[in-house]
Structure formats: C-alpha cells, structure tokens
Amino acid sequence: MVSVINVKDLTMVYQVPMREAGLQAALVSLFRRTYREIRAVQGVSFALEAGEVVGFIGPNGAGKTTTLKILSGILHPTGGLVSVLGFTPWHREPAFLKIIALIRGSQPIGGPSELTVLDSLRFQQLIYEVSDATFQESLAMLVEMLNLEPLLKRQIRALSLGERMRCGLALSLIYQPRILFLDEPTLGLDVTAVQMMRRFISAYSRQTGATILLTSHYMADVEMLCKRIVLIDQGTVKYDGVLEELSATLSSYKLLKVAIADETTLSGARHRSGLRGGYCMRRVLLLLFISTQREILQWLAWRAFLLTLMINQAVGPLIGLAVWSVALPSNTRITTYYVALLAVQLMTVSYENHTFSNAIYDGTFSQALLKPQPVVLGPLGTNIAIRLWHLLFGLPLLILVGLVARTTWDVRLIFLALPALLFAAILRFLFTYVFALSAFWTEQAHGIVGLSETLIFLLGGRLLRSSFFPPAFAISEKPCRFELYLDSRQRL
Amino acid sequence: MSASLDSAQILIGYGWQVLWILLFGLLVMFAWRAGLRRYTAIGG
Numbered sequence A: 001m002v003s004v005i006n007v008k009d010l011t012m013v014y015q016v017p018m019r020e021a022g023l024q025a026a027l028v029s030l031f032r033r034t035y036r037e038i039r040a041v042q043g044v045s046f047a048l049e050a051g052e053v054v055g056f057i058g059p060n061g062a063g064k065t066t067t068l069k070i071l072s073g074i075l076h077p078t079g080g081l082v083s084v085l086g087f088t089p090w091h092r093e094p095a096f097l098k099i100i101a102l103i104r105g106s107q108p109i110g111g112p113s114e115l116t117v118l119d120s121l122r123f124q125q126l127i128y129e130v131s132d133a134t135f136q137e138s139l140a141m142l143v144e145m146l147n148l149e150p151l152l153k154r155q156i157r158a159l160s161l162g163e164r165m166r167c168g169l170a171l172s173l174i175y176q177p178r179i180l181f182l183d184e185p186t187l188g189l190d191v192t193a194v195q196m197m198r199r200f201i202s203a204y205s206r207q208t209g210a211t212i213l214l215t216s217h218y219m220a221d222v223e224m225l226c227k228r229i230v231l232i233d234q235g236t237v238k239y240d241g242v243l244e245e246l247s248a249t250l251s252s253y254k255l256l257k258v259a260i261a262d263e264t265t266l267s268g269a270r271h272r273s274g275l276r277g278g279y280c281m282r283r284v285l286l287l288l289f290i291s292t293q294r295e296i297l298q299w300l301a302w303r304a305f306l307l308t309l310m311i312n313q314a315v316g317p318l319i320g321l322a323v324w325s326v327a328l329p330s331n332t333r334i335t336t337y338y339v340a341l342l343a344v345q346l347m348t349v350s351y352e353n354h355t356f357s358n359a360i361y362d363g364t365f366s367q368a369l370l371k372p373q374p375v376v377l378g379p380l381g382t383n384i385a386i387r388l389w390h391l392l393f394g395l396p397l398l399i400l401v402g403l404v405a406r407t408t409w410d411v412r413l414i415f416l417a418l419p420a421l422l423f424a425a426i427l428r429f430l431f432t433y434v435f436a437l438s439a440f441w442t443e444q445a446h447g448i449v450g451l452s453e454t455l456i457f458l459l460g461g462r463l464l465r466s467s468f469f470p471p472a473f474a475i476s477e478k479p480c481r482f483e484l485y486l487d488s489r490q491r492l
Numbered sequence B: 001m002s003a004s005l006d007s008a009q010i011l012i013g014y015g016w017q018v019l020w021i022l023l024f025g026l027l028v029m030f031a032w033r034a035g036l037r038r039y040t041a042i043g044g
Helices: A023-030 A063-069 A117-127 A132-146 A161-173 A191-207 A219-225 A245-249 A281-300 A302-326 A334-346 A350-361 A363-371 A378-406 A409-436 A446-463 B007-038
Strands: A002-018 A034-049 A051-059 A079-084 A100-104 A179-183 A211-215 A227-232 A237-242 A466-470 A481-482
Touching: A002 A063, A002 A211, A023 A378, A034 A063, A034 A211, A034 A237, A051 A191, A051 A219, A063 A079, A063 A100, A063 A179, A063 A211, A079 A117, A079 A446, A100 A161, A100 A219, A117 A161, A117 A281, A132 A161, A161 A191, A191 A211, A191 A219, A211 A219, A227 A245, A227 A350, A237 A245, A245 A466, A281 A302, A281 A378, A302 A378, A334 A378, A334 A409, A350 A363, A378 A409, A409 A446
Parallel strands: A051 A211, A051 A227, A100 A179, A179 A211
Antiparallel strands: A002 A034, A002 A079, A227 A237, A466 A481
C-alpha cells in the first residue's frame, strides 16, 4: 500500500485577541490589544493509505478542522511537513485542487446561491474540466445515491439543511476527487438523513476507492464507516489505530467528553500566494468567461437586484439633468455633461465591496481557495458581467436620454471616449479592489470601501484626472475642456 | 464643430491613465499577497 497523505510534526499556532468583558475593557482594547497564542495543532503526525476511510475524532477545539483546512490547502501551517498525493497543499496547485474535496457540514455549499443545483453542477464541471461523459456518469450515480432528482431544478438558497448537504456532496463529488475531507458531514441532520449519509459515504468509498478522512462527534458515524481512527485532543494525537482497541488503550479516557469551549476564531495563519504557475492564458480566459456567465445567470434569477442596479446608476444623472436644464435653459453644454456623466457612471461602477469582502467576512472565501482557479477571477467576472449588463440596458437608455436632451453627437468624440472609459473602468476596479482587500486585515471592508469612495469624490478629480480631450476640441458650440476623472465626476 | 484634434495630447491623456492602472495593478498585487498571508479562515 502506498500512503497518499503524509503528515509529519504538523504545528499550527494562532494569535487571538483577548479582552475582559464590559465597556471599559472594550475601550482599552481599542488602544492596547492583548493576544493569546492558541496552539491548535502541536506536532501531529499520521499517514493515510490509498482507499482508507479514517475517522478523525476528538472534542471541539481539538484541532480537527484546522488540520483538515491545512490538508486541503486553505491554511498555511506554522510548522511541519505535509504531503497529499505528493503535493504540498498550501501551494494550491490546480492539479492538486482538482483531486481533493473538503466538505463541511457547517457550510456545505459556498458560492452563489441564486443558481439552481443543476446550474451549479454544470459550473463545477467547467471549472474542474470534467468531460461530458464522466459528468453524465457521475451525475447519474449521484442523483441515484443521494436522491437528487427533485432538487436539480431548485435554487440552492431555497434548500433545507439536509438538502444542502446532499447537494454539497454532489457538487464536490461530481469531479470525482481521489481524496475526501469530510468535516462533520452529519452535523445537524435528522436520523434518516444521517443514515442515508452514512450509507452514501460507505458506498462511495467502496465504489470509487477514494481515500476519506472524516471528522464527527457521533461515535456511530465512525463505528459504521471507519476501521481506523485517529484521536486528537488539544492539538496532539492521543491514539491512532483500530477502533476496537481504542478502549483498551485509553481506558481512562472518556470519548464522549463534554466540550466546553467553541472552536476558536482562527487568526494569524500564514498563507502563500494563490496565483502560481499552471494556468495558461486560454484557461484563464475560459475561467473568466465561466465566472461572468455564472454571475449573469445569478442575476437573471434576482430581479430586484437588476432593478436597483439600473435605478442607482441612471436616476441620479437623470434628475440632475432635469434640474439643471430647467435652471439654466440657455446652457446647452449641461445636457452633454449629464449624458457623459451617465455614460461614465455606467462604465466605471465597481462592485468589489459586495463580492470580495463579503466572501472574506462570511467565510466563503475559504471555499473560493479550494477551487482550482485564481481567486481574483470571481470579482473580475462580476465586474465584467456588470459591464455587459450596462451595455445591454444602460446603453439604450443613454442613447434615449441623449436623443431626448438633443445632445450633439460626434462620432470622433465617442471613438476617443471609448478607450478612455475602458481605462477608467479598469482603474476604478483596481482602486476599489485595493480597498476591498483591506478586508484581510479588518474582516469587514464596507467602511473602508466607503472611505475610498469619499476619497475619490474629494481628491479623485484633482489627483487622478486624465484629460483626454484637448482644450481646443469642441463638444458644443464653445470649446471646452473635458476631463475624465477616476470617478464618474467630470468638469466642464 | 471646429474641432482640431491634437493627437499628442490625446495620447498623453491615455498614457496617464495607463500609468495609474499600472500603479494600482502593482498595489493590488502587493495587497493580495500580503493579505493571503494574513488570511484567517473565519468561523472555525
């Protein structure tokens, strides 16, 4: 037998902020923070052979989830050696991510929940490069084993917890991973669902020969599924061997220990860059296309969002146009200005704060790290989708407003404005992205992205302007200077 | 329309935009690398 997972002296230390209860302590902690080191995993070593189903048990906070996260490449350990099928997990090579799956009972499905189950499965197929034949074969098997037929056409957000878990399994198993990390797969399920889950896991391991490492607090899960168990407590391995011999070895140790503390919030983990070699240009473009497509598909199911998007973008300039046209009826430049304002707003609006920092905040970013693709493609796809949406619905509106306001159109001007608008859109994306990335340090970036918007408003025009129309170039009767700011505010 | 297009000025305008894009592109890369290193999985 060949060992597929090798863990040697694995250590993981977090720093978590601590403070006393109450207002005074909270105020003090604003200025002086005290940290405590949490040794989640201390010198853990074990090896798994191909096709083994091993139970990884221990009380809450013992380090099980942390170990699984390290093994699946989400966290970078403080020390020790890990090899999974010859890969170092935290390097997150696409070839590695394509053959493993981490399924968490507390968070079975990550990513867009507006899509239907079948849509999500299709996107998994594209991201994991599963051939049509394999996809159909796996799908048929999973539909039968997990009784998915009635769920396929439903939206993920409308699923119950048990249904979500079944779909989470299907989403991960559709690409036939060779190693499965199951983190409390029976968490919160009722008796029948638990039975079904156990039967499924054991049937799956028999049929595919996949290596499975599963954690559970229910001894029945482990008894039924695993010959071998690894018992971990306070970050160290207490027992590793056959289940039957456990009670003999650790007679003084109570397995059903009452857990007092919740799992600690993890912090201070080290992680390496996600953008490593292994992606060709064609693959990146394809993934970007997939991400854009998924975003559009999601919106189409979300009418209220589309409506507010249009209103937010169009109503401001339109009201401005109406007010200023009435106030200064003789100044024809005003209409041109507002049409341009509408155009720039439609082109440069950026939604990183909604996509990226949210993912960090609610933990779905972990799931993004598991996908065999550069993480940045997610927010990028969202932005491209927004642009396409504006092209389809914003542009006709723009032309309509232009016609109503009797703006003078100049083909050369439009031709010149297009690259400038494109550059402005890219710059706006990068600018907000930098601020959205602050979520890594603050865990919430909404306030900071809001600050960036204010900065753009106050300084953008002064500091980051790029005038692309020379003073002599006329867009109305009189020559005027037309500057495109980083933000959508121009000056005449 | 008595437009006289000064192509040099237009190019300089685009050039500034590209420069800003490069600067912020670098900033994003830097923040991304530092951020991932700092990243902690939330919620156990």
